[in-house]
Amino acid sequence: MKKRYGELIHNISAWIIALIWIIPFVGLLMTAIRPMGELLNGWWNFKVLHLTLKNFVNAWNHPNVPLSQGTMNSLIVAIPATVIPILIATMAGYGFSRYRFPTRKGLFILIVLMLALPQQMIAVPIFNLMNKLGLIDNYLGLIIVHTAWGIPWITFFMRNFFTTIPVAVEEAARIDGASDTRIFFSIALPIATPAIVSAAALQFTWVWSDFFLALILVYSPDKLLATQRIPLMRGVYFVNWGLLSAAAILLMLVPISVYTFLQKYYVKGMIGWSSK
C-alpha cells in the first residue's frame, strides 16, 4: 500500500514538472495558431478561439527575410558542419580508445580542456582569422568554425563509446584477416552506429540552433541563416508575436524531426554498447 502511495506521488510530481515544462511551448503554439486580436487578453484566454496557419505561411514567405530561404541556408551549413566533424572525430575517438602513442594522454587532456572553452572568449580571434582567410560572409568559414568546435566533444563522446566495446570483437576480426582500416569500417563503425547517430543529432541541433557564430560571420541579407531571420521579423513599431512564434516553431521542427526519427539509436547511443 505504502509503495502504491509512493508511486502515485512520483507520478503526480512527474506530471506537474512535465506540465510546467510544456506551458511555455503551449503558449508559443497558441500564439502562432491564433489571430493577434485573440491574444491581447493572454493566450490562455479561450473565450473566443479561431485557429489559423496564416502566421506560418507569412513567416515562411516573409517579404524581407523569408524563412524558406533561411531554412535552406541553415541546411547548407548544418549538414556539412555535422558530417565533417563526425567523420574526423569518430576516427580520432577510435584512435584514442584503441591505440597507444606517445602524446595520447596530453592530447586527450587538451581536448577535454577545449570543451570548457566559452565561445564568447574566442569570438574576436575567430573573426580576425576568418577575415584574414577571406571567409567572412561565407558559409565555408562558418562550417569550418562549427567543425572545429564540434570535433573535441564528439571525439570525447566517441572515445567513451568505443571504450565500452569489447576489444575481443576487433581482435577476432584481426585474426580473421582484417586490417586496421577494415576493422574500423567493417566492425567498429557499424557497432558504433547508435553513438554516431546520437552525436550527429546533437551536433546538428547545435549548429542548427546557433545564433552567435552566425551573427559574427554572416551578414548579407540573402545569406542569413534561419535563426538570424527571426529577430528581423520583429517590426520597428509593432511586434507581430504570432509571426515570431510561428517562425520559432518552424525553426524547431527540423531538430525535433531529427530526434523523433533517430530516437531508437539515440537512446542506445547514450546508454553505451551491449551485446544483449
Place this chain on the structure above:
Amino acid sequence: MATVNLEHVTKIYEGKVEAVKDATLDIKDKEFIVLVGPSGCGKTTTLRMVAGLEEITKGTIRIGDRVVNDVEPKDRDIAMVFQNYALYPHMTVYQNMAFGLKLRKFPKHEIESRVREAARILNIEELLDRKPKQLSGGQRQRVAVGRAIVRNPKVFLFDEPLSNLDAKLRVQMRAELKKLHQRLETTAIYVTHDQVEAMTMGDRIVILRDGVIQQVGTPLEVYLHPGNRFVAGFIGSPPMNFIPATVISKNSAFWVKTSGFELKIPEDKVEKLGPYKDKEIIFGIRPENIYDKMFAVAAQKENTFKVKVDVVEPMGNEAYLHVLSGSDLITARVDFRTKASPGEEMDLVADMNLMHAFDKQTEKAIM
C-alpha cells in the same frame, strides 16, 4: 596442422610486470594441449602471444617451421575462440562465419559450402540468419567455434571458451569440443582456470603459476606425479592435504611423523626419503587416498591414525570429512556409508603407496 614451439618466451608489460617468464614448450602436431592455472598466471598472455595479439618481449615462437614473432595474426593461420565469444554483433551467424573467408577472397560457393558444413557439424544450421543477440550463450559459443573451424586453420586457440556457460552446458560443450578435435585433428591450445576441464580435455596439461611453467604432462602424470606442491594442490578436487612432518627412523623402518600421527613409509619410497631423516618435509596425501577404517580393506596399525571429526559433507556417492589430527586440518573423501559425526573421534586409513612428499624449502616433489 602444425607443431607449435615456444622457446624461452618472456612477456614484460610496460617494462615492469613480467607476465610470462622464460616459457619453453613444444606442442606436437594434432595435440590438444591445455594451459591451466589460477588468474594472473600468464596462461592467456601465452595464448595471445601465440595468436599474435601480444608482442613477445624475448624468445621465439614457431608455428610449424616458421618463426612467427613478427608475423601478423592474420598471417599465422590460426583461429581463436574468445571467452566472451566476440561475435560481430551487427552480422548474422552466416556473416560471422563467412567474414574471415570473405577477407581471404574465397569464392562465394566455397564460402557457402564451408559455412554450411561447419553449421551442420555444430548443429546450428537453423540459426544462420539470426543475429548474435538472438542466440543463447550455448548457441553463441557454437557460432564462435564455427567461425574458427570454417577457416580450417593450422592451430586452434581457445581462451576459456566455456567459462560463461552454466555448469550443465559446460560439461556438454566440453565433450563436444573434444569430439570436434578428434574429428578435425587440428593442433589446439586451450586455456582454462578449471582443472577439471584441463584434466578431461587435454592430451597434455601445462600448469602455470606467476608466469612460470610449473609442469607439463598428461593428466594422469600431473595427478599422480606432481612436480611440486603448487601442482599437487592445484590438480585434484578437493585439493591434496599438505601436512608439516618429519621423517623419522624407528623399528628399522622410516616413518612420517606429524603433530597428530606417525605413518610408515613404504619400502620403495625409503630410498628417496632416506636422506631427509630427522628433517622436516611437507607430507602430501590426497583426500581420495584416505579411507574410513570401517570400509578400508588394507587397514593396518602403521597406516591408521586417529582424528577428531570437525565437519561431515555428504555428497551422495561419497562424503567429505574435515577432520583434525593434532594441530593439522585434513580432508578425507570417504565411503558415503561412513558413520562419522562431528565432534567424535574416528580412525582413518591412509594409502601410503600414494603418499607424496615435498621439500620444505623448495616445495619440489621429493619423489
